[in-house]
Amino acid sequence: MKHKTVVVIRGTPASGKSTTCNHLKDVMLAQGLTVSYLPWDTFHHFVEPRTYLTLKIIMEDTLRLLKVADDCLDAGSDLIILDGVFIYPEEIDAIHSLFTQKGVRILHYRLVAQEPTLITRNQERAVEDRLPASRIKEVVQDSLWEHNVPHEIVLDSTEYSPDSIVALISQAIMQPESIVPLANPTTSHLWRLGTALRYPELRRFEHVDLVWQEGQQQWQSNTFFDFIFTVQEEKELRSFLQRQPVLFKYLNAKSRTYFYLHDLAQQHGLQCHEESKWSAPIVNIPPETTVADFLIQHSTRLKRSLKKARTHPTVTRYSTSSQTEQLWQDALYVDAKGWKTTQQSDMRSLNREDLQYLPGLLSNSHQYHLAVTYDDKGTPGAWSLMINNGAGQWYAAKWGCSYLGREKLMGIHCLISHLETLYCPYTGLQLDLWGRENEFYDQLANQYIERLHLRITP
Known part of the structure; x- marks a missing residue:
């Protein structure tokens, strides 16, 4: 051994x-x-x-x-x-x-x-x-x-x-140690079960799911960040890429996946194009500190916003201590009552994105954690969903608020309260904010990681 x-x-x-x-x-x-x-x-x-x-x-x-x-x-x-x-x-x-x-x-x-x-x-x-x-x-x-x-x-x-x-x-x-991907929430069984619920047409490899996006008429990965194809799958993957374009989304720019796909494309005459590239925000909060105090020391603007948000009476409930099914319904309510619906970027418009998270939430998995914030009348106004990669790092999967919640700064209150709940004073908190070009996330971030979308075409 x-x-x-x-x-x-x-x-x-x-x-x-x-x-x-x-x-x-x-x-x-x-x-x-x-x-x-x-x-x-x-x-x-x-x-x-x-x-x-x-x-x-x-x-x-x-x-x-x-x-x-x-x-x-x-x-x-x-x-x-x-x-x-x-x-x-x-x-x-x-x-x-x-x-x-x-x-x-x-x-x-x-x-x-x-x-x-x-x-x-x-x-x-x-x-x-x-x-x-x-x-x-x-x-x-x-x-x-x-x-x-x-x-x-x-x-x-x-x-x-x-x-x-x-x-x-x-x-x-x-038994001999099999090759496994780095800790990654999008390679987990629960995430992949959500993928199968969302997409009627998908191509499943051992650690990776490629899905057919009907609206964009394209194949793309629904496994992100960093992952592997096994040696036995390389021939099958190459054949797939030689027949149709595939967009690999949210890749870490210095990941083994990026270098593997780039080399594979070069070796077999495929076109490889970085469709976009950005710096994704990361928050690392050290042990034995206070979350809000640590965050506001980097941003005067965040300090003012948080102070104003806390003038509005709210209650935040979490999936670990409340009825998850009702919390999820309240999160869907918030998602449907904000600006995302007019932009067609709410979860139901995005290939039923709500189905992606349902298996993890309903299984009471340690890896999925939902927060919903309510005003003093009990109306849900903001929500936050975090997913753990199984190795101690959290990923901010979803965050949003309704028009009413936005007026009362409930989104900020919800997110900071969520971070305070997830924070462990003995190990700190490592949070990948996942997204891109978010001004508020930049106020929180103290590190960045380069990410990109990579398109491979025949």
């Missing part, structure tokens, strides 16, 4: 994590790997009463564990096994952020069992290892479990024996 791997095994207390991890460690050692087994409990503050165990304390423990995991990788470990509850999205973001940046493969597993089984198992433990049954119930019933972790495999530890679970995980660890 030439690659390094991190296996995250999470779940409620008594779900079988420690039994599985200890057995997995022994099996992998027998395979000749250098293994580091890091149970979260080793780094855990013992705090009573339970209400004193805050998210801040839990994150401090998790970050301490990750620091040791990082040291173990640098010291030569082939395999890191992380064992913990890891229920908070901030913990998953921190895990992804560290290991994705280091190019380490991450495998996610969650062990589950019915609540009575967990309570019985807990009672069978040694007295000093038991938890109160009320604490087992509290963790099992936490609504945060409803939010999916990308690519996580859920295993019922009452249905599968420890040996069979370890055999499954071991096989995944030892």
Whole structure:
């Protein structure tokens, strides 16, 4: 095994994590790997009463564990096994952020069992290892479990024996590492499901979707930023490009995709043209700061606008704590009540763009986060949708307000409130604003990345 791997095994207390991890460690050692087994409990503050165990304390423990995991990788470990509850999205973001940046493969597993089984198992433990049954119930019933972790495999530890679970995980660890794209929200299963809902005619490669735009009478990619075609697909891709033009949209200018397509076109006599190029705004907010204070120090104009926006009483609701279906209907209402409808750039006019985001929102995915802001009469006036790339970075997918919301500066209030909610004081916030030529985004940005649309023609 030439690659390094991190296996995250999470779940409620008594779900079988420690039994599985200890057995997995022994099996992998027998395979000749250098293994580091890091149970979260080793780094855990013992705090009573339970209400004193805050998210801040839990994150401090998790970050301490990750620091040791990082040291173990640098010291030569082939395999890191992380064992913990890891229920908070901030913990998953921190895990992804560290290991994705280091190019380490991450495998996610969650062990589950019915609540009575967990309570019985807990009672069978040694007295000093038991938890109160009320604490087992509290963790099992936490609504945060409803939010999916990308690519996580859920295993019922009452249905599968420890040996069979370890055999499954071991096989995944030892198999040759397949080529996968860089962390990218538009290569995710949920995004691609939305693509299939929107477009009746599409050409699907392993990591990339090309769609037929009926209005423009052209093929274009609905996978953006940076992605790959496998070696086996190159002949098929070349044949496709030799028959009709394709517009590859929102490519990162220095991405492997751009260089790959440019070289492919040159080698086979195809025309390659940069249809447009621009600097896309990025916001990087460091840890341990205040979001609004950090942003307004770069822009006096933003400071004035935000101060004025906050004079209007509003309430912002989020998909993680409210009824997602109703929030989405309110977002569609806002989208239909603004200037975008007159410009034919609202979601329903853009090849039913609303369908693109529906699978992610309805699945309660950890990667999709919706905010809707309401005025003092309960009328929705602004909304913001963010998508996580699975490695800790957010992308601003949609943002808008109604005519009424615009008068009350609700769009600004909504977006800043959304950023404050997504911000993690332990890892900061990395936000790709995605779009182009947006004056307000330029007030927020402290970095830029070159992007372009690339057209290839026979």
